Amino acid sequence: MTLAANASDFLVALIAAILAVWFLRGRYLKRRRERLPFPNEWRSLMRARMPLLALLKPEQRVLHERRTREFLADVRFIGCNGLSVTDEMRVLIAGLACLLVLRPDAHVFRSLHAVLVYPSAFWVRHQQPDELGLVSDSPQLRMGESWNGQRVVLSWEDVQAALNGAPHNVVVHEFAHQLDDENPGSPGAPKLADYGQWSKVMRAEFDRLHEHPSVVLDDYGLEGPQEFFAVATEAYFQSGAELQREHPRLYALLRDYYGVETARLLV
Ligand SMILES: [Zn+2]
Incomplete structure (x- = not known):
């Protein structure tokens, strides 16, 4: 009995020690990673392809590089349909995604494990009911x-189109869904200290889009609050000046959340 109790105590202590070492090792590796200098070739590549970076305050630029590095260290990239994922693809996708987490209290998509990259648009077959409850097999x-905060799937051709200034940006769209997924109790909203102003503006702008087409917001946003948030995020990053002109309250709400004056970008 005593031997059994001792063995059990020993096992509990051993498991606790292993968990403590694992936790401390993770923190040590994270700190070491954050102290590494950001590679110059990554910096040059991002500055050349992402003009929004010039709008960041100096402290935001430092934060953006740190978070991009963290993203690249923690997230696995998987090429699909024969695509070989290059460093350039990884850095640009991570750099775009990390534009969404420049708030000082933000973190880098904690539950995300992998980014799957297809060469171009891809076919999927989901058996999920639509808004009418109908399940389509086509x-x-x-x-x-x-996918549920853990995976993002992207078409590289469409990532490139976004980098070339197209009105759609599949990276910021899908990563806005990731922020949304971190807060499952409030669809269409990331984690916030106060939901009052967010709900008021989002609801009013959703209703407005329902009644009148917008020159800057895609009608796809009418699919529901989650899609509206993702579509509005695309417009904010790709067409900030137009969004500010056409939907000033929505622009101000997103600027206060993301922290970048995207309307200042000259195209
Ligand atoms: Zn979406």
């Missing part, structure tokens, strides 16, 4: 998907 062509 395949659908997608440029991106976000």
